[in-house]
Amino acid sequence: MIVFLIGYMGCGKSTVGEILANKIQYRFMDFDNYLEDSIGMSITETFKQKGEIFFRKQEYLHLEKLLELDHYVVALGGGTPCYGDNITRLTGANNAKVIYLKASVNTLTDRLYPEKSKRPLISHLDSKEALNDFIRKHLFERNYYYNQAQATINIDNLTPQQVADNIIEILS
Numbered sequence: 001m002i003v004f005l006i007g008y009m010g011c012g013k014s015t016v017g018e019i020l021a022n023k024i025q026y027r028f029m030d031f032d033n034y035l036e037d038s039i040g041m042s043i044t045e046t047f048k049q050k051g052e053i054f055f056r057k058q059e060y061l062h063l064e065k066l067l068e069l070d071h072y073v074v075a076l077g078g079g080t081p082c083y084g085d086n087i088t089r090l091t092g093a094n095n096a097k098v099i100y101l102k103a104s105v106n107t108l109t110d111r112l113y114p115e116k117s118k119r120p121l122i123s124h125l126d127s128k129e130a131l132n133d134f135i136r137k138h139l140f141e142r143n144y145y146y147n148q149a150q151a152t153i154n155i156d157n158l159t160p161q162q163v164a165d166n167i168i169e170i171l172s
């Protein structure tokens, strides 16, 4: 089985994914790191030098390889399920479970504000209010895709460990 974690930037896909993989003795892959390795550049540099469309194409092409994995927990990129037919490729994959880590706009704003420089889509937003506004609109558009996950966990008041335990319950 492959467990795919989806959700907005900052919802905890990478943090929870690593904990979950350890708990269930699966391997862990962070798709953003994997793409950085295969492109040979950080995501920030890729957006700067090659543009977002190039990044989305790489994401689309490399997703095919992920679908062949087994005994893996994969933290996808925040935008991965929202482009092309990626979400149906994920939910339609044999032996895969797609889980949406759902966070409120305020939780995401609090978490992302100190870390926004690492995320090219939000790094230009100066104030916390501007970030909050951006996330509200962006999440509204993206929820259409995220809501197609096979399971959703409201993570606002949970520690990463608790989120991982919730996923284990869903999988059992």
Ligand SMILES: Nc1ncnc2c1ncn2[C@@H]1O[C@H](COP(=O)(O)OP(=O)(O)OP(=O)(O)O)[C@@H](O)[C@H]1O
Binding pocket: 007, 008, 009, 010, 011, 012, 013, 014, 015, 016, 032, 075, 076, 077, 078, 111, 115, 119, 155, 158, 159, 160, 163
């Ligand atoms: N359940 C949680 N409670 C509190 N803080 C958390 C929780 N999960 C993650 N965090 C913190 O929130 C920040 C973002 O988490 P993380 O990088 O795992 O998100 P992500 O979904 O992988 O984001 P991206 O899509 O940008 O890669 C980190 O600083 C992490 O330590």
Ligand SMILES: O=C(O)C1=C[C@@H](O)[C@@H](O)[C@H](O)C1
Binding pocket: 008, 009, 032, 043, 076, 077, 078, 079, 080, 119, 120, 121
């Ligand atoms: O939400 C997004 O579109 C992104 C999220 C990150 O995980 C990276 O994949 C990249 O910064 C784009």
Ligand SMILES: [Mg+2]
Binding pocket: 013, 014, 015, 030, 032, 075
């Ligand atoms: Mg991540």
